Amino acid sequence: MKSNDIRPFIPVKELAVSKAFYEALGFISDDANEDMSVISNGTCTFFLYKLLK
Secondary structure (H helix, E strand, O other): OOOOOOOOEEEEOOHHHHHHHHHHOOOEEEEEEOOEEEEEOOOOEEEEEEOOO
């Protein structure tokens, strides 16, 4: 099996706050849906997803 990318999923309590944090560091966010965003800076990409209680 070959893989081109490995992208971690990072659980967060508050998605909007976490997205704003990474955007302030220069990352670009793209909402996958209301509970998950793709965060990227060109060389590093990962997913933030909202923890469900």
